[in-house]
Amino acid sequence: MPQPIDYAAASSAVRAVFDDIKATRKVADVNNFWKYLANDPATLKRTWESIKDVMAPGALDVLTKEMVYLAVSVSNGCGYCIASHGAAARKAGMSEAMFGELMAVVGMANETNRLVQGYRVPVDAAYEW
Amino acid sequence: MPQPIDYAAASSAVRAVFDDIKATRKVADVNNFWKYLANDPATLKRTWESIKDVMAPGALDVLTKEMVYLAVSVSNGCGYCIASHGAAARKAGMSEAMFGELMAVVGMANETNRLVQGYRVPVDAAYEW
Amino acid sequence: MPQPIDYAAASSAVRAVFDDIKATRKVADVNNFWKYLANDPATLKRTWESIKDVMAPGALDVLTKEMVYLAVSVSNGCGYCIASHGAAARKAGMSEAMFGELMAVVGMANETNRLVQGYRVPVDAAYEW
Amino acid sequence: MPQPIDYAAASSAVRAVFDDIKATRKVADVNNFWKYLANDPATLKRTWESIKDVMAPGALDVLTKEMVYLAVSVSNGCGYCIASHGAAARKAGMSEAMFGELMAVVGMANETNRLVQGYRVPVDAAYEW
């Protein structure tokens, strides 16, 4: 099974990505996700560049994006992702009250998604255009 | 299979819920989801009261909540929910640029959730407290 | 893409399975699922024999089994499976009141499953043995 | 990350919910799920009232409801939920033989749900009404 690759043991291609992550996020070290992905430098580089792009502020601010990332991770039951994006969302300004409401929305969405499918509800004409 | 129940054919208990939905949302008629749920008046009432509560503005505004609802529905592949909450999010102010970024975040979250699980990444000590 | 294989066009190996399905279920024709699986006679035979075994009355009666099958299919969002096992559950005695309660349980389970994961709830010692 | 809230440290609103859970279930303490949800008293109260309602005996008995809850939790891969609802189902009368058959049904449903989707099986006319 792949082992994490630390900066000291990393190739220069991997170090370049690690350096950019640390500079962009202003952190002292990269988190485990990147150390494991470093086993496949092409995927490491592509994934980091995509994440950097997608998570940059744009039409949506960083806090909203991190909360959406957390919501999807909760819905998929990915423990690591819930921990890391929970931390990122809090760093971006998510209060505990916001977290509570976020979880309530995620819970309701999962409940009603299944009710809709169980009752086989057809799409309303008003929603098609 | 359950058929939708229209206002005209509904019991007074169902009509009371339909009336509250229409008044709260300022719409002329309820959408199909509620007409199907009306087959089970207890679930109709409980679901509506929960949704009304959870989706009211609070620490998170309505637009953020609708975008999170949409993100979860997309991640679960619920076609009806994507159509109805896509419409609700747009009504609450989601621009097409915001939709595009939302989908990009949902896509990345689904991708990295699986990379994390495939590489069996352990949670960093920094994320535990 | 695979096309459905009707009895008239089926090989004798496929016909043998179709005959057993029709005799076991007392139906005039097999449903589409089996006609598509007939493209792969080994999977057709193995799946039918497994289903016949697993769905036979035992410690759980047929109605309970069909409702569990339906609950899982709803939770997975499989439209065909919801239609076919919804019909099978009704044939086995599921009333509309039972269906309503079943959907309510499926909805709550999906909601609380995600709340548990979002709050990262550790298993109570009382549940380990 | 939210920490569990014990009875001693809980607000009176949270204690009222904890008291009702303990009285309804005849248990000495609430399980971890509720102690974590207590971080958001509104969600705690709404979730408990919904669960109490939905899981009460009705057209379906408590054992059937707990087995369905367990089946969905297994299908969603929620470890905590499998442990807690596995315990609840056993307390409600699920024997190990029943558990074995339940898992067999859940397994088959997950298998055939995917076969149906992979073969793109269209819904039979007989299932539409």
Added chain:
Amino acid sequence: MPQPIDYAAASSAVRAVFDDIKATRKVADVNNFWKYLANDPATLKRTWESIKDVMAPGALDVLTKEMVYLAVSVSNGCGYCIASHGAAARKAGMSEAMFGELMAVVGMANETNRLVQGYRVPVDAAYEW
């Protein structure tokens, strides 16, 4: 809701991506997925470049990659993806016998994934290193 964007109506940035897709895949037109993604040119470009990279032959050949893509799409129940990657896998050499075996593996994996979770099976020491 976003509408598909055809080549004739596309911006030059979108056309550049469409041209690369058509040249790389030797097709006369791009499929609907790209016409919808064209509503968000940044996501269109990033997704196409990622796909082109990831799906190129490397340690795994194109046929294996397309079958894995199809297997994941079936497991996620994405109808469009099953249709499009089913077609791509067949174009890359997947016979109907291979498709049958692929579906059988996907089905078994989904079945045993849930059995493992339901029985709460701990990882064997032999699998950790």
Added chain:
Amino acid sequence: MPQPIDYAAASSAVRAVFDDIKATRKVADVNNFWKYLANDPATLKRTWESIKDVMAPGALDVLTKEMVYLAVSVSNGCGYCIASHGAAARKAGMSEAMFGELMAVVGMANETNRLVQGYRVPVDAAYEW
């Protein structure tokens, strides 16, 4: 909760399955999955016979089948299955470069599956036949 059943404590029916697993796979002991399934001898026997059948070399070789099994297990987030089928795939010849590309494909498939659903992309006529 079911406990694992070791060979020494197993019934002769369970031992017969364990013996066949050990002989077929040329291993000294069965892994935990089978020891837990042994609580339900009928499911143990049926699951083993299905797996033996489905995973035997045919139109697809064993390595491809194990990689597909791993891909589905990653997509479903089943930790045990990722560990055990990761080991099986490596034993069948999966190099770390192949693993890296496999994960990249699984990641992309999960990303684009959701983009497709979010944009509500209709199936192209060319994919229907």
